[in-house]
Amino acid sequence: VAQAEGRGTTRLFRPEMHRQVQDRQHREGELRHAVEQQQFELFYQPLLHAGAGHLAGFEALLRWRHPERGHVPPAEFIPLAEETALIRPLGAWVLEQACREAARWPGSLKVAVNLSPVQFVQGELLDGVRHALDASGLDAARLELEITESVLLRNSDETLLLLRQMQALGVQISMDDFGTGYSSLSYLRSFPFNKIKIDRAFVRTLADGKGSLEIIRAAVGLGRALNMKVLAEGVETPAELATLRAEGCDEVQGFLFSRPVPSAEAWRLIARDQNGRAPWRRNDALQ
Ligand code: C2E
Ligand code: MG
Ligand code: MG
Ligand code: MG
Numbered sequence: 001v002a003q004a005e006g007r008g009t010t011r012l013f014r015p016e017m018h019r020q021v022q023d024r025q026h027r028e029g030e031l032r033h034a035v036e037q038q039q040f041e042l043f044y045q046p047l048l049h050a051g052a053g054h055l056a057g058f059e060a061l062l063r064w065r066h067p068e069r070g071h072v073p074p075a076e077f078i079p080l081a082e083e084t085a086l087i088r089p090l091g092a093w094v095l096e097q098a099c100r101e102a103a104r105w106p107g108s109l110k111v112a113v114n115l116s117p118v119q120f121v122q123g124e125l126l127d128g129v130r131h132a133l134d135a136s137g138l139d140a141a142r143l144e145l146e147i148t149e150s151v152l153l154r155n156s157d158e159t160l161l162l163l164r165q166m167q168a169l170g171v172q173i174s175m176d177d178f179g180t181g182y183s184s185l186s187y188l189r190s191f192p193f194n195k196i197k198i199d200r201a202f203v204r205t206l207a208d209g210k211g212s213l214e215i216i217r218a219a220v221g222l223g224r225a226l227n228m229k230v231l232a233e234g235v236e237t238p239a240e241l242a243t244l245r246a247e248g249c250d251e252v253q254g255f256l257f258s259r260p261v262p263s264a265e266a267w268r269l270i271a272r273d274q275n276g277r278a279p280w281r282r283n284d285a286l287q
Pocket of ligand 1: 045060061062073074075078091094114115116146176177200233234235236253254255256260
């Protein structure tokens with residue numbers, strides 16, 4: 001198009017495109033370096049039993065410990081890590097690290113790990129999960145793998161096989177961000193998820209009276225009928241929590257209880273949960 005408009009126009013566009021390519025190459029190089037140098041850290045966010053109000057486990061959430069920019073959230077680097085397939089070695093590290101940490105936690109506390117669609121590579125993913133379990137000694141039943149609907153859109157036969165193989169190892173499979181994807185509900189018939197995590201979008205809009213309550217109610221009904229646990233994400237207020245408990249959600253997660261915290265802080269939360277002094281114990285609705 002620029003060509004058709006004459007040489008002058010072409011020259012005008014070039015420096016900008018050049019800058020974009022350079023910027024992208026720079027970011028990719030920086031990310032590659034970060035993976036090699038292991039500039040990453042897992043934060044942990046509590047998952048609570050809605051009924052009893054005690055700790056069920058934690059979701060592991062990735063942070064990039066950037067030398068200049070501090071802790072960089074996943075939204076700023078996971079897309080690039082996926083485009084470059086760097087998410088494969090990075091995801092393997094996440095699995096190993098999360099399992100190693102959880103193996104040291106007391107009791108039956110679980111750890112939930114997010115998987116990218118790009119990690120669904122025959123052989124590699126199953127080996128990675130097996131390796132993470134073997135190396136850490138973590139009981140497979142304490143590992144939950146979170147996938148989104150987008151995973152099922154890609155090559156779903158192979159994906160379903162992989163999910164079944166991982167479930168056969170004894171790990172739990174959760175459907176993350178439930179209700180936000182574009183795929184049809186029929187995947188719930190082809191694969192027995194152990195848990196669905198209702199997306200924060202529905203919790204956040206509960207008070208609007210525009211259908212979120214009905215969607216959550218339907219999700220809980222589906223969960224009951226299909227024998228899946230139901231967790232609600234993004235709980236920020238006591239009013240939201242009260243509604244979610246009344247609707248029968250099994251588990252809850254959100255800033256009301258705790259933000260994602262570094263490992264040492266997670267350990268303090270575990271201790272406080274055990275001696276009845278955790279923040280969620282002080283919360284009226286979770287007594
Ligand atoms: P997700 O798996 O749905 O994780 C929940 C996100 O919601 C986390 O953001 C968490 O901090 C945030 N959150 C939890 N409770 C609340 C709340 O009450 N209010 C609000 N406003 N936010 C809340 P985070 O840590 O930035 O992660 C964003 C996404 O990045 C995750 O969404 C997940 O899709 C992806 N992600 C994180 N870690 C990994 C990883 O190790 N591997 C892969 N592939 N993806 C990851
Ligand atoms: Mg998740
Ligand atoms: Mg989620
Ligand atoms: Mg989400």
